[in-house]
Amino acid sequence: MAGLGRLDHPVLVANGHDDVMVPTINSFIMAQRLPNAEPAVYPDSGRGFLFQYAEIFAARVNEFLDRADEGAPA
Secondary structure, eight states, X not given: OGGGGGOOSOEEEEEXXXXXXXXXXXXXXXXXXXXXXXXXXXXXXXXXXHHHTHHHHHHHHHHHHHHHHHHSOO
């Protein structure tokens, strides 16, 4: 994880609050070490947050990508 601080592009770090395969704390740690990270943690979910919150997550991804496009060089 030492090299994470060198990544300067935007990163969306998404996880379910109760994920046992990738503990949620690891997502928070990763988001803290990435300079342009945006954490997105979904309640009452684990690995299936993508399906449980499909519409909300899709909207979040689209908003994130739209902001990233605005900052991209032409």
